[in-house]
Every structure is written in structure tokens, then in C-alpha cells.
Amino acid sequence: MNTPASPPGVEQTDGSSVRIGALVPLTPPGWVEAGQHLLAGLELAVHDVNDGGGIVGRPLELVVRDTAADPQKAAAAVDELARMGVAALAGEYHSVVARAAAARADALGLPYLCSSAVLDALTDQPTEWVARLAPAQSHGWQIYADFLLGAGHCRIAVAAQPSVYWASGAHILRDYLAPRGGAVIELDMREFDPAALCDELVDNHATALLLLVGHPEPAVSIVKSVRHDQRLAEMLIGAPAGQPECAEWAKLLGDDGAGIPFLRYLPEQLSPLGERVETALRERLGEAPSFVAFEGYDTIAVLADVLRAHGADRSRIAESWPRVAVEGTRGRIKFSRTPGISVWQWTWASVQVVDRDPAEPGRLRILHTG
Numbered sequence: 175m176n177t178p179a180s181p182p183g184v185e186q187t188d189g190s191s192v193r194i195g196a197l198v199p200l201t202p203p204g205w206v207e208a209g210q211h212l213l214a215g216l217e218l219a220v221h222d223v224n225d226g227g228g229i230v231g232r233p234l235e236l237v238v239r240d241t242a243a244d245p246q247k248a249a250a251a252v253d254e255l256a257r258m259g260v261a262a263l264a265g266e267y268h269s270v271v272a273r274a275a276a277a278r279a280d281a282l283g284l285p286y287l288c289s290s291a292v293l294d295a296l297t298d299q300p301t302e303w304v305a306r307l308a309p310a311q312s313h314g315w316q317i318y319a320d321f322l323l324g325a326g327h328c329r330i331a332v333a334a335q336p337s338v339y340w341a342s343g344a345h346i347l348r349d350y351l352a353p354r355g356g357a358v359i360e361l362d363m364r365e366f367d368p369a370a371l372c373d374e375l376v377d378n379h380a381t382a383l384l385l386l387v388g389h390p391e392p393a394v395s396i397v398k399s400v401r402h403d404q405r406l407a408e409m410l411i412g413a414p415a416g417q418p419e420c421a422e423w424a425k426l427l428g429d430d431g432a433g434i435p436f437l438r439y440l441p442e443q444l445s446p447l448g449e450r451v452e453t454a455l456r457e458r459l460g461e462a463p464s465f466v467a468f469e470g471y472d473t474i475a476v477l478a479d480v481l482r483a484h485g486a487d488r489s490r491i492a493e494s495w496p497r498v499a500v501e502g503t504r505g506r507i508k509f510s511r512t513p514g515i516s517v518w519q520w521t522w523a524s525v526q527v528v529d530r531d532p533a534e535p536g537r538l539r540i541l542h543t544g
Contacts, residue, residue: 191235192228192486194220194477195255197248197266197275204243205389207420208267208466212289213238214458215470216264218451223478230482234474241266245274252278252286261486262287264473267466269293269311269339276304276517285491288517289473290466293339297516305495305509305518307469307476311339312514314437314525315346317544318414321435321527322382323354324542327410331359331380333371333387333396340386343414347384363387368399375406382410385434389417394426401430412436419464419528424535432530435541439465441504441524442540448503469523472502 196216199209216236223234237260239251248271255263263279263286266272272291279286280301288296288304292311297304322330330351334340348358359378361371375383383400385393393413400406416436417423423431444452451471455463477491479500484490495518500507509518527542 191233192481193235193237193258193260194474195251195258195260195263196236196238197241197251197263197271198238199243199267199271200238200240201242203388204241204271205267205420207422208290208464209240211455211459211464211467212265212267212470214455214463215451215467215472216289216474217470218454218458219471219474219478223474229478229486234478234481236264236474241268241271241275243268243271245271248272248275249278251275252282252284256282256284261285261481261488262477262491264477265289265470266291269296270337272296273338276301279303283488283492285488287473287477289469293342294514295342295516300511300516302495302518303492304516305498305520306515307472307507307520307523309439309522309525310512310515310519311342312346313522314439314544315343315414316350317525317542318412318435318437318527319347319350319356320544321542322410322412323351323356325410327382328356329359329378329380330356330382330384331361331375331378332384333361333363333366333392335363335387335392337386339415343386363392368392368395371396372399372403372406375400375409381408382412385411385413385417386415389420390422390426393417394423397427397430397434410435416464418530419538421461424530429532429535432532432535435527435529438526438528438538439504439523440468440526442526442543445501445503445505447501451503468503472500472504472507475502476500476507 198213241248267290269291280303286304288306292308294310411434413436418434418436455467495509512519525544531537531539
């Protein structure tokens with residue numbers, strides 16, 4: 175016999191599990207490696223919560239749905255998870271997908287703690303139902319722009335594909351750099367192959383190229399073309415969205431993939447909790463965890479704390495965002511209303527500009543912090 179899920183806002187007390195819906199990109203065209211790291215963090219935190227007694231004696235259960243970087247698939251998953259009676263939603267890496275999930279969660283009255291997506295406008299209107307751990311794109315990308323200026327780069331080309339996320343990034347860079355003497359040259363990758371892109375970089379006298387494109391392609395082909403064009407030997411290649419952190423990047427590009435700065439949301443020193451979690455994540459993943467895995471862990475840490483204090487009622491969960499104060503792997507997490515941001519926002523997780531050391535591509539080095 176199937177037991178129906180409890181209606182929204184009704185809390186079960188029969189000892190059954192408390193369920194959290196998890197949105198994760200696990201198949202192409204989603205960034206699968208990021209999805210795997212996010213899921214590893216979510217699952218490890220659920221394991222730790224249950225080892226510690228669960229949610230007031232009830233086990234915490236993660237109900238995972240693959241978004242495959244598809245906004246429509248994500249919205250459908252939100253509907254399904256809401257019908258299943260999950261107390262809240264967690265996860266998602268891709269900003270455009272998280273935006274679709276957040277809109278649907280807001281419409282349904284389902285609390286959603288977004289783990290990794292950074293798009294400033296995560297919802298069209300302010301909402302009480304959605305909170306976010308990752309720094310807003312405007313915050314992180316302005317820190318990246320400061321790094322570029324400090325390194326002496328004023329003529330910065332961006333190789334971009336059509337996307338709300340990439341367009342938002344280009345807009346942030348342009349608006350931030352222009353008053354500080356910088357110029358952004360936008361190159362639409364629908365119009366150039368990698369070889370033609372190299373010609374444009376030479377003609378425009380750019381000193382830096384930022385990859386606002388998908389991974390592995392066309393990002394890998396662009397890097398190879400620029401690296402092997404002698405005219406561009408001094409060109410800085412950057413990838414603010416973080417592609418070079420993943421192991422696949424190093425496998426596909428080898429030494430060519432080193433020296434490409436990207437954004438990472440980690441402090442210089444993890445907390446004792448963070449150090450323990452890092453060890454456990456490394457064992458679970460078989461490789462060094464990315465910041466995305468820590469975001470996953472912190473998401474569950476926050477939700478578990480809220481569930482213990484306020485129960486599984488959806489309205490009470492959403493009402494609790496401004497009262498959250500949780501020690502996460504990367505610092506103390508609290509949410510507030512931030513100008514220009516439509517959701518409850520942690521302001522801010524630590525931001526670093528990092529690259530793979532050309533002398534030792536397996537090692538990451540911190541170039542700038544903000």
C-alpha cells in the first residue's frame with residue numbers, strides 16, 4: 175500500500191524520513207563533474223546528519239533529480255518533488271537552471287536553498303522562499319575584474335556564447351572596468367572559429383581573453399589555439415566561471431590548461447569542520463574536492479539546522495532564513511537582504527582568484543582574494 179505524501183505545510187510525526195529534494199546536473203549537456211562534486215557534498219552532509227541522530231530522531235533523506243542543465247527539466251522536477259512532499263529543495267549548479275527552479279519553487283511555496291548558482295537575478299521579484307549560499311555574480315566577477323586591473327590588463331576580450339549567464343558576466347565586467355580605464359571587447363563565438371578568434375585578438379590589441387563559453391567545447395579548442403599562436407604568447411587567458419578547476423580540464427589540456435585564473439569560493443584556511451569534510455570528500459570522490467562540493471555540504475548543514483529548530487513545515491522553513499546562524503565548512507553562514515539581490519543571500523562566502531601552477535599543474539595557487 176502506498177502512503178500519500180503529506181500536504182504542504184503539514185508536518186508528519188510518525189518517524190518517517192524528512193525529505194529534501196536535490197537538483198543536480200548529472201548528465202550532459204550539464205557540467206557533470208560539477209554535479210558529481212555537488213552531489214558528493216550533499217550526500218556526505220546527509221550521512222553526517224543521520225549519524226548525529228537525524229532530524230529530532232527522524233532520518234534525513236535526499237531525493238535526487240538530474241537537471242542535465244535543462245531549465246524545463248528542472249522546473250518539472252520541482253513540481254514532482256513538491257508533490258512528493260519534500261520539505262525543501264537544495265542544490266543546482268547552472269545559474270539559468272537554478273533561475274527556472276527558483277521561479278517554480280516561489281510559485282509553489284516550496285523553500286529552496288540554492289547551493290552554487292550565482293546569477294544576481296535568481297528571481298524576477300523579491301521572494302521569501304529562496305535563499306542562496308554562493309556569492310552573487312556581480313560580487314565575484316568584480317573581484318575578478320580587480321585582479322585583471324592589478325595585473326595590468328586594460329584591454330580585455332571576452333569570447334562569449336549566447337546565454338543569460340554569460341551576457342550578465344560580460345555586462346558586469348564592462349560596467350566595472352570602464353570607469354577604471356578598462357575596455358571589454360565582446361567576441362561572439364557564433365561568428366568565429368578558434369583560429370579566427372586569434373586574428374581578432376591580435377587586431378584588437380587585447381592583452382587578456384576571458385572564456386565565457388561552455389566546457390569542454392569550445393573552451394578547450396580556444397585555449398589550444400591561443401596557446402599555440404606565437405602572436406599571442408603573452409596573452410592571459412582567464413575563465414572566471416571556474417572551468418579550470420575540474421580534473422577533466424587538466425586531462426584534456428595538460429600544460430596548456432595551467433596559468434588560467436578562475437574564481438573559487440573558498441577561504442584561505444578551512445575551519446576544523448571544513449578540514450574534516452575535505453578529507454571525507456576526497457575519499458568519496460577519489461580526488462581533491464572543488465568548492466562546489468563544500469557548497470553542497472553547507473547547504474544540507476543549513477537545512478538540517480533549520481529543520482531541527484522549526485520542523486518540516488514549508489512556511490516556517492522559509493520564515494527562518496533571516497534567523498539562520500550556522501557554522502559551515504567555509505565560515506559562519508547568515509542570510510540577509512542585499513541590494514540588487516532578490517533572494518536571501520549569504521554575504522559573502524570567501525572569494526579567491528586561483529589558477530593551476532604552470533610549474534606544477536596539479537597544484538592550485540591563490541593569486542588574489544576579495
